[in-house]
Amino acid sequence: MGISETSLTEETSNRQISSKLHFVCAAMMAAILLLDLFIPLGVAVGVIYMVVVLLTLWSPQTKVTLVVAVVSSLLIVAAFFYKPPVTDMWKVIFNRGISLFAVWVAAILGLQKNKTEQQRAMVLLEREKALQEVRILRGFLPICASCKKIRDDNGYWTQIEEYIRDHSEAEFTHSVCPDCVKKLYPEFYEKK
Numbered sequence: 001m002g003i004s005e006t007s008l009t010e011e012t013s014n015r016q017i018s019s020k021l022h023f024v025c026a027a028m029m030a031a032i033l034l035l036d037l038f039i040p041l042g043v044a045v046g047v048i049y050m051v052v053v054l055l056t057l058w059s060p061q062t063k064v065t066l067v068v069a070v071v072s073s074l075l076i077v078a079a080f081f082y083k084p085p086v087t088d089m090w091k092v093i094f095n096r097g098i099s100l101f102a103v104w105v106a107a108i109l110g111l112q113k114n115k116t117e118q119q120r121a122m123v124l125l126e127r128e129k130a131l132q133e134v135r136i137l138r139g140f141l142p143i144c145a146s147c148k149k150i151r152d153d154n155g156y157w158t159q160i161e162e163y164i165r166d167h168s169e170a171e172f173t174h175s176v177c178p179d180c181v182k183k184l185y186p187e188f189y190e191k192k
Helices: 003-038 045-058 062-082 089-133 160-167 178-184
Strands: none
Touching (some): 003 062, 045 062
């Protein structure tokens, strides 16, 4: 299976999971709305919408969480206006406020957690990439005692500079040490 086939399979799987998640969230929101409509107005049933908001955090799209939080908020407010007023209206408003607060705290904190996890995953991915790029020479290198060529894993002999350049991050610049200057270019060697 090639890379494109694998990514296509993963994308199809993600779509199926997302569509199932959307269906479950919609069904739960409908059930919570029905429960809210049949329970007296003073009970903070809207807090249960927080569970749906938390479920949406499994979706790879952050828009889903925001949409569910907005729809949940609208349903909490709509259920308030649908029911007849009660004597202790301040309790009802307080409970609806708690429900709205819980839904939005869950949405904001959940999205922040997802963002932090994505950043952490990116940092780990960059770290792994950097570790793969670091190349270190280890072990024994068969080197010719005369010309100093190195035998590679395929049995070919290459110049030491070429071998090290290909197997590390090192680059070479050439110079001549004082002993070799004396031996190779005695006319340029000054005695101090």
